[in-house]
Amino acid sequence: MTEHRRTVLLLPGQGAQRERMAAGLYGTEPVFTEHLDRLFTALGARGDRLRENWLSPAPNPALDEAEAAQPLLLAVGHALGRAVEAAAGPPELLLGHSIGELAAAALADVLPADRLAVLVDARTGDLDPGTRGGLLAVAAAPTDLPPRLGPGIAVAAVNGPRQTVLAGPSAALDAAADLLRAAGLTVRALRSGHAFHSPALAPAARRFGTALGDLGLRPPRTTVFSARTAAPVRPGEALDPRFWADQLALPVRWWPALSALLDRAGTRPGLLLLDAAPDRSLSTPARRHPAVRSGPSVIVPLLADHRRTGTPADRAAFDAAVALLDAEAGPHRPAARPV
Incomplete structure (x- = not known):
């Protein structure tokens, strides 16, 4: 019997948000629409503003702010x-970047989906003014950066072999x-008004952990591969509110996690990497990994490139991904669950 490739759903975090991300599925994909509307309704007037911000065309500076970007990334990812799940069965592995890791936890039923509105408020409703700042992408490995970059600056994420994100106060x-x-490196400011994944977020992380403790965490139903530890989330970790909360102040180890998954897959049968990012940034570093470049692992975009927004493009990308999943799974396809 031929072993099938395992599916990995990659879920984006702050900086990857785009105006009208996945909006082409809203109103055309019933399950997608149902879950978004459920959260928008639960958030009341804030949900109405989120929907308006989401559906507004670019440029929309409101999406640079965590109060809009993070709830939308969580809602759209979930x-x-x-x-x-409904169209092709549940992915076998979940890997999320920053707030995407919480979307993964909700999909794995660690976090109750009917309390996502509480989660949204706890994550973004109590950020200190002292956490204001930003994120800066640098085309270099952390070891290639100068040792002293300024007060309050920390490595916030390692997104690829030569993709590092710095967090800190705006002036710094x-x-x-x-x-x-001046050192010849390429840099780019990311869409964030806060210094996420830096020590400045430690007080917010402690408050977030207290709120998570009231949600009723459960063991994961699906394997969540953590971008904090670059390893599967253990049952004890899943039940610990601090495990999920502390990621606010700790670096995202995206590339170590993604590389470890690809290494574990070996040469056969490989992985199907379902990229849910509107800018397709989650899978970009994987293109140079041997398992993808010359091996059996394949990148599968779930959404149209963000420069081609609109119902036909998003619909075509999602339908093509589902068709590939159907063809790949064949008799191995997991049964779709009620969602």
Whole structure:
């Protein structure tokens, strides 16, 4: 019997948000629409504003703010995952970046889906003014960066072999950007108004952990591969509110996690990497991994490229992904669950 490739759903975090991300599925994909509307309704007036922000065309600076970007990334990621479950069976592995890790936890039933509105408020409703700042992407490995980049600056994420994200106060990041450009490095500001995944977020992480403790965490139903530890989430970790909360102040180890998954898959049968990011950034570093470049693992976009937004493009991308999943799974296809 031929072994099938395992499916991995990749879920984006702050910085990957785009205006009208996945909006082409809204109203055309029933499960996706149902789960988004359920959260928008639960959030009341805030949900109405989120829907308006989401559906507004670019440029929309409101999506740079965590109060809009994070709830939308969580809502869209969760709804997209449920739509994949309903259409082609549940992904066998979940890997999320930053807030995407919480979407993965909700899809794995660690976090109760009917309390996502509480989760949204706890994650973004109590951020200190002192966490204001930003995120700066640098085309370099952390070890290639100058040792002193400025006060309050920390490595927030390792997204690829030469893709590092720095977090810190805005003025310090601006000075660091000038320093890095002078050293010949390419830098790019990401869409964030806060210094996520830096020590400045430690107080917010403690408050978030207290709120998570009231939600009733459960063992994962599906394997969640953590971008904090670059390993599967253990049952004890899943039940610990601090495990999920502390990621606010700790670096995202995206590339170590994704690389470990690809290494574990070996040469056969490989993985199907379902990229849920509207800018397709989650799978970009995987394209250079041997398992993808010359091996059996395949990248499968779930959404149209963000520069081609609209119902036909999003619908075509999602339908093509589902068709590939159906063809790949054959008799191995897991039964779709009620969602």
